[in-house]
Amino acid sequence: MAVDIMNIVLADDDSDDRLLFEEAIEEIDVKTNLSLFKDGKELIDYLVLPEAVLPEIVFLDLNMPVKNGMQCLKEIRNNDTLKDLCVAIYSTSSSEQDIEETFVNGANIYINKPNSFSALKKVIEKIVKINWQYHTSALNRDNFLLRL
Template sequence: MSTKPMKVVLVDDDEDDRMFFADALQEIDLKTDLTEFHNGQELLDYLTGSCTEFPQLIFLDLNMPVMDGFECLKKIRSNPKFEDLVVAIYSTSSSERDIEETFVNGANIYINKPNKFEELKKTIAQVVKRNWQYEENEMDKGNFLFRI
């Protein structure tokens, strides 16, 4: 079994949300290496520039300055180099339109940001520990919106 940590990326402009997420991730019984970005442009610059090993999982907020999550997701999915990246939308929005748009544009899962720490920890644990190689081909609208 590999002892190499799982590379996780969080893209969110809200500092409190990033700290909350990092704390929850740290408490999960799984070795992870978290990299944080403030907007979609920072993520894309990283993926196309200094990134030597792609992350296994990207948590992407929707509402951010510079480049929002919608535009970032479209750019990721339009680049064949990134076709295997797993993108989890991580947003406070529960708008059907946002859920539909991110599903159509290739996100793997949609998560409403939990506002209780234990819920967040449980959510992150389930998403991080999921075997995405098998899930990828079975994704459909019915299991796209993550629920605890």
């Protein structure tokens, strides 16, 4: 059964990045409901609310104040209600250490923030159209880092 509207959340402290992400989401041909958070603490505070609508995909920036993406990822994976969420790390960092650490801590995919709007749209569209059940069952380092 297909989801009519896909719930997506983005936690990113950069307001320009949040705006671009929102514009890109609006332009792809998948119906989405996007929630934006300016840091990891806001995101986790929302996700643990009893009335929270859990997203199909969480896009997490790594470098955020208050609570960074790595801390959020660990909290999500250690929470029984949240542990099965699909988490896409969405970061400017291309450090092998960051990529390795997020993989080991259970992120589903790692995306380097694209440097153009059209590339961003392509990335988001590709992510929301992934068959996550298949993708997560075949998770390995080769399909972890999304390269365009």
